[in-house]
Amino acid sequence: MADFGGADLDAFRADARAWLEANFPASLGKDPEALQAAAMSPEAPTGDYAVWKERMGAKGWGVPTWPAAYGGGGLSAGEARVLASEMAKIGAVNPIGGMGVGMFGPTLLEYGTEEQKRKYIPDIVTGKVRWCQGFSEPGAGSDLASLQTKAEDKGDHFLVNGSKIWTSGGQYADMIFCLVRTDSSKKHEGISFVVFEMHQPGVEVRPIRLIAGSSPFCETFFTDVKVPKENLIGPLNGGWTVAKRLLQHERSGMGGRQGEGGNRSKADILGVVAKKYVGEDAQGRLADSDLRHRIIANEIDQRALQLTVRRAALESRSNSGPSAATSIMKNANMKVAQDRAELTLEFMGNQGLGWEGANFTAEELTAVRGWLSGKAGSIYGGSNEVQNNIISKRILGLPDHILQH
Structure with missing residues (x-):
């Protein structure tokens, strides 16, 4: 569908608004x-x-720009932005x-056969089937191409036969996309990409408990x-x-999602919480001026990142998908998110040191x-150092011998 503007997008906005009003449960918007x-x-x-x-899922708007032939929304990029805006206005996710x-x-839309697309894409569009990733191995992390499965x-x-590690959501997944070695005489050129069911004989998943107390990652073992x-x-x-x-698609997602609308910025939300701990000045502002400055600086970084993501999404339309620039966005997004988490614990003071117990709020x-x-x-998704190497070589064009010193 063409990415028309003006009256065409206005008409779509009206249609999208009407559909959302009729289909988004009012109870969800209240909480x-x-x-x-x-x-x-x-x-x-x-x-x-x-x-x-x-x-x-039935409408296909969970993946608005995917082809309608496989159950996607079939929308243009402009229509997808309008949809995101209308969803944000009513608090829909x-x-x-x-x-x-x-x-x-x-x-899969780029590399799959027509039969594979028709087999797998519809269940992704509706969220019926959950997927996990089988890439990293105990001896093949940053040097992924040394994998031995x-x-x-x-x-x-x-x-x-073999094993994978850091399999996010492996204990919940129905299917896995997996890198396997099909030729031991070559390194990069001996690797193939396959998909298969997780619920079958020979697949064993063991969740890994992390420092935060959760187990989003797993060890995964394959036997015949x-x-x-x-x-x-x-x-x-x-x-x-x-x-x-x-x-590249993964890092594009880690770089932040394109979004419009919404009633409150992250700085607004963070500021309200901070006032509970730090207090307000005579003008109703956060009492700590330095902390106030850093919260706003974090919001500026967040908004700059969102604009960069939006620009990269528009550029990718003419470049057949995401580029090495996703490495920049991945690193930037993680830095913004980690800085925001540090700020939160800082203004909470001693209350930001709790692990459990009645003395701490949820x-x-x-x-x-x-x-x-x-x-x-x-x-995960490629360490900051790996991304910096990609940025240096593929974007800045620095030769390898400079990177080694």
């Missing part, structure tokens, strides 16, 4: 915190949130997400797992190219655990 919690929960949706997810939307789906050719199928040949995405031994594209405990969880953001 934004509960809505965000439901959106982040790994558990199956219930109640009005389940209704909202079903309606958005997109209930369709996860790795299928942010990573595998966009990659092996897929042996058995005629009509591959037999997969059968993978049909038709589950190969892209060419045999061509998985490294597919994986690099997928990682808000304080959440802040502490969120601060701890956020530390991993500079590592």
Whole structure:
């Protein structure tokens, strides 16, 4: 669909507003915190949130710009921005997400066969099937291409043996997209990209308990797992190219989502909470002027990042998808988020040191655990150092010998 402006977008805005008014459950808009919690929960949706997810999935607006032929919204970029704006105005969040939307789906649309797209994309669009990622291994993290999980050719199928680590949401996933070694004589050129079911003999998942108390990551073990040949995405031994594209999509998502509208900025929300601990001056402002300055500086960084994400999204339309610039956005987004978490604990003072107990509110405990969880953001999806190397070589064009000194 063409990205028309003016009257065309005005007409779409009216249609989108009417559809949202008729389909977004009013109860969800009354409790934004509960809505965000439901959106982040790994558990199956219930109640009005389940209704909202079903309606958005059926409409295809969870992935508004994906092709309508596979169940997507089929909207132009301009229409998608209008939709995001109208959703923000009523406090609606997109209930369709996860790795299928942010990573595998966009990659499959580029590299998958028509049969594969029709098989997998519709269930991603509706959120029916959950996906996880099988890339990192105990001995292949930053040097991912040294991975050793092996897929042996058995005629009509591959037999997969090996292990993966840091498998986000592996204990909840139905399917996995996985890098496997199909040629041991080559490094990058011996890797293939396959997908297969998690609920089958030979797949074992062990959640890893992290410092923040949660277990979002897992160890995953494969013992004689059968993978049909038709589950190969892209060419045999061509998985490294597919994986690099997928990682660009992942980092694009980590760089922050494009959004418009909304009633309050993060600085507004942070300032209100800070006043509970620091107090106000005679003008009703946060009493600590230095802290006030740093909260606003963090908001400026956040808004600059959002504008950069929006610009990159528009540029990607003519560049066939995300570029190496996603590495900049990934690092920038993590820095902004980590700075905001540090600010929160700072103004909470001693109340920002709680792990558990009646002396701390739920808000304080959440802040502490969120601060701890956020530390991993500079590592997963490619560490800050890996991203800096990508930026140096692929954007700045610095030669390798300079980077080694």
